[in-house]
Amino acid sequence: MQPFLGFASYYRNLIRNFAHITSSLYKLCSKDVVFEITKERRDAYERRKHELTNAPVLILPDFELPFKSYIDAACSQGLGAALHQRQIVDVEPREGVICYISRQLKDSEARNGATQTKCLFLVQAPEKLYHYLEGAVFEVYTDCTALKSLLNMQTTNRHMLRWQIAISEYRGNMTIIYKEGKTHGKADGLSRWPQKTATG
Known part of the structure; x- marks a missing residue:
């Protein structure tokens, strides 16, 4: 899980709701948490995979504009x-x-x-x-x-x-x-x- 989260985090500025949705996955990396794949965690994992393989609709900044x-x-x-x-x-x-x-x-x-x-x-x-x-x-x-x-x-x-x-x-x-x-x-x-x- 840690390698996946590290990879996904590299693209966090391109993904909406990144921190909140992945919070359940980060909890799996804690020593005090039993590694259990719940529906919430599976949905969060699949959502991150989807967003990493689908191009976000973003624009380049124009520093001449506000x-x-x-x-x-x-x-x-x-x-x-x-x-x-x-x-x-x-x-x-x-x-x-x-x-x-x-x-x-x-x-x-x-x-x-x-x-x-x-x-x-x-x-x-x-x-x-x-x-x-x-x-x-x-x-x-x-x-x-x-x-x-x-x-x-x-x-x-x-x-x-x-x-x-x-x-x-x-x-x-x-x-x-x-x-x-x-x-x-x-x-x-x-x-x-x-x-x-x-x-x-």
């Missing part, structure tokens, strides 16, 4: 972001996906409230995407209204203060835009287990 980052954090489940860009394709302007990022929440992070968890990934997403976003103009879409005022928020919470400092380097280049949860599917699917989707 980027869009859709972020979401589902408490106790995971963190996810999708980097998009609007480009001219066959004369028509279209928005396409450049890459996906996602990861599981640590136990300590899962105990945080929704706002703190989403603030965490508002900071971490640009860090993980720095090779795209460094010096670039970009918009961050979130379904958490509190994030819009993170840079100017008056707080004594040490985590929030640290995140304010970390995100301040993007001041002037980054615009935070609120997007209602039910219309925020681009990133929600990355942090929550997909219910009926057939692709990653």
